[in-house]
Amino acid sequence: MNPTRSPRFTSAAPVVLAVAIVVALTMPMPSAAAATTDGLPCEANSANTFSLDAKAGYVSTPDGNSIYMWSYSSSTKAFQLPGPMLCVDSGVTVTVVLHNTLPEATSIVFPGQHHQRANGHPAQPQADTTGLTSLTDAAAPLTGSVTYTFTAGSPGTYLYESGTDVAKQREMGLSGALVVRPPGQPDHANGRADSAFDLNREYVYLLSEVDPDLHLAVERKRAFDVTKTKARYFFINGRSMPDTIAPTGAAWLPNQPYGSLVHLKPFVPGDPDSRPALVRYLNAGSVNYPFHPHGNDQRVITEDGQPVQGAGGSDASYDKFLIDIGPGQSADTLDQWVDAEHWNGETNPIPVPLPQLQDQIVGPGTETWFSENPYLGGQPGEVPAGVVRNNQCGEYYMVAHSHALEQATNYGASFGGMMTLVRIDPAAGCPS
Amino acid sequence: MLQRKLGEWWRRGAVRIAVLTVLVLTFAAVLTWRVQSSADAGKPYQVPQDRQLESSLGIRIAQAAVVADGGIVELRYTVLDGQKASKFQNDVHHPPVLRSERRKGDVYRAALMKQGHELRPGQTYYILYLNNGNAIRSGETLEVDAGGAKLQHVPVR
Numbered sequence: 165m166n167p168t169r170s171p172r173f174t175s176a177a178p179v180v181l182a183v184a185i186v187v188a189l190t191m192p193m194p195s196a197a198a199a200t201t202d203g204l205p206c207e208a209n210s211a212n213t214f215s216l217d218a219k220a221g222y223v224s225t226p227d228g229n230s231i232y233m234w235s236y237s238s239s240t241k242a243f244q245l246p247g248p249m250l251c252v253d254s255g256v257t258v259t260v261v262l263h264n265t266l267p268e269a270t271s272i273v274f275p276g277q278h279h280q281r282a283n284g285h286p287a288q289p290q291a292d293t294t295g296l297t298s299l300t301d302a303a304a305p306l307t308g309s310v311t312y313t314f315t316a317g318s319p320g321t322y323l324y325e326s327g328t329d330v331a332k333q334r335e336m337g338l339s340g341a342l343v344v345r346p347p348g349q350p351d352h353a354n355g356r357a358d359s360a361f362d363l364n365r366e367y368v369y370l371l372s373e374v375d376p377d378l379h380l381a382v383e384r385k386r387a388f389d390v391t392k393t394k395a396r397y398f399f400i401n402g403r404s405m406p407d408t409i410a411p412t413g414a415a416w417l418p419n420q421p422y423g424s425l426v427h428l429k430p431f432v433p434g435d436p437d438s439r440p441a442l443v444r445y446l447n448a449g450s451v452n453y454p455f456h457p458h459g460n461d462q463r464v465i466t467e468d469g470q471p472v473q474g475a476g477g478s479d480a481s482y483d484k485f486l487i488d489i490g491p492g493q494s495a496d497t498l499d500q501w502v503d504a505e506h507w508n509g510e511t512n513p514i515p516v517p518l519p520q521l522q523d524q525i526v527g528p529g530t531e532t533w534f535s536e537n538p539y540l541g542g543q544p545g546e547v548p549a550g551v552v553r554n555n556q557c558g559e560y561y562m563v564a565h566s567h568a569l570e571q572a573t574n575y576g577a578s579f580g581g582m583m584t585l586v587r588i589d590p591a592a593g594c595p596s
Numbered sequence: 597m598l599q600r601k602l603g604e605w606w607r608r609g610a611v612r613i614a615v616l617t618v619l620v621l622t623f624a625a626v627l628t629w630r631v632q633s634s635a636d637a638g639k640p641y642q643v644p645q646d647r648q649l650e651s652s653l654g655i656r657i658a659q660a661a662v663v664a665d666g667g668i669v670e671l672r673y674t675v676l677d678g679q680k681a682s683k684f685q686n687d688v689h690h691p692p693v694l695r696s697e698r699r700k701g702d703v704y705r706a707a708l709m710k711q712g713h714e715l716r717p718g719q720t721y722y723i724l725y726l727n728n729g730n731a732i733r734s735g736e737t738l739e740v741d742a743g744g745a746k747l748q749h750v751p752v753r
Contacts, residue, residue, distance in 0.1 A: 182619065226722060228718070414661075425665060556666060556728070561667070595730070
């Protein structure tokens with residue numbers, strides 16, 4: 165030991181060690197990360213080129229089932245449902261290379277996009293002696309591939325989906341969301357100035373359904389009459405309630421990466437930093453999904469990639485409490501919750517009277533959904549047995565679900581299925 | 597004189613060494629705990645099983661997870677015995693209580709969600725709780741207190 169350095173070392177070492185202990189204690193825990201749903205998990209790159217594999221895999225449902233699915237996945241990643249959320253700017257040339265690993269031919273159509281080409285020639289419906297075989301050029305089973313190019317259409321939300329044996333392959337899960345943004349204005353839903361939204365509060369609801377009998381038949385290579393499907397599971401982004409409110413990238417849903425919890429703060433009119441959320445609805449199924457966000461209307465601003473406007477560009481957007489999305493359709497809605505009544509936990513708490521017993525019972529069974537917690541805290545009112553009123557930090561929840569209540573079930577057990585929550589934090593935020 | 601100085605130097609040095617030793621041991625313990633926590637995060641998810649709880653309630657706890665950006669805790673259970681499980685689910689006066697094993701006094705329960713008339717054996721159902729005061733956190737463990745039985749060390753996803 166060097167005697168001249170020893171005192172300096174011994175006087176500095178405790179400080180260094182104390183700092184090291186503090187740093188070690190305050191380092192974020194890996195398990196606690198990625199717990200929020202902020203922002204859209206886009207797949208995007210400067211070349212606007214995407215490589216997708218059509219492949220088979222399994223998803224899980226909250227009731228413990230495991231279902232064989234087909235879907236599109238990025239070629240460098242594992243199977244996922246639905247396909248990746250592709251984000252591009254309007255007007256750019258987009259290239260999508262499809263690699264087929266499925267046991268039958270498949271393809272991708274891009275409704276609403278311009279100048280669609282397949283392997284360099286105009287994309288065309290395919291036919292053989294039996295009739296139409298595909299709405300566009302298809303990739304051969306197991307090893308085939310097709311390169312599609314198109315010019316991205318007007319800003320909005322679109323499906324990309326199989327154009328081959330559509331009734332079966334759509335049901336099997338071959339679909340995804342294509343988000344087209346106004347060039348240079350990623351924080352606008354369309355070209356209109358009044359379509360501005362908070363980029364950290366952007367969500368896709370890709371709605372679909374599953375008949376597990378069809379999926380089992382395909383897995384076991386048995387015949388199945390697709391005209392006799394009976395949907396038992398109903399998905400938002402490939403998940404059913406309560407998985408819909410699990411984080412995006414939740415470890416227990418490795419093949420279903422996208423959550424659908426909408427997380428807001430009170431909207432402050434006139435504050436340039438306060439912007440609404442944007443919820444992009446897509447129907448990838450075969451029937452209408454009448455989607456109902458409770459407690460707060462949403463403003464429909466874009467339908468099927470077209471701004472809702474009148475002659476001369478006048479604003480024709482409208483508030484809706486039930487967004488009824490038809491098969492293949494899309495709607496973009498602004499979601500803002502205004503604290504119009506100036507709720508205050510101490511001086512003006514939100515009244516939460518105990519509902520009548522019959523109002524606490526919903527559906528064909530004995531289901532209840534009643535949290536009875538006052539927004540912003542404050543003194544709680546009377547609560548039903550078995551329910552208390554404490555929440556994380558004074559936040560408030562509203563249910564959003566398909567109003568066709570059989571679609572809000574997990575194989576008949578309500579509630580579940582096509583249901584999620586809208587969470588509204590106090591204006592000051594919610595400490596974690 | 598020299599002996600006194602040497603003795604003083606030795607005493608001061610002994611105190612320094614003692615302080616350093618304590619700090620080094622603390623640092624090592626903290627580091628070990630953090631590394632262990634990280635390793636636990638990558639482990640396969642496994643919920644302990646308790647025969648008493650399962651036989652009295654007819655359910656097996658399958659998962660505890662923090663969802664809704666931290667505001668809600670989901671408790672998932674698989675039905676073993678339909679009749680017992682229905683009784684358990686209908687007992688809204690005594691739903692399971694979840695307690696954090698990391699911090700004291702965090703006893704809470706909240707929004708209760710029931711499903712269906714008859715619970716099917718083998719099928720999984722769930723209850724949602726409001727996460728009172730951020731009591732339950734991902735990466736930690738909790739205790740389920742239900743029907744007089746307790747299930748400890750349930751990992752929270």
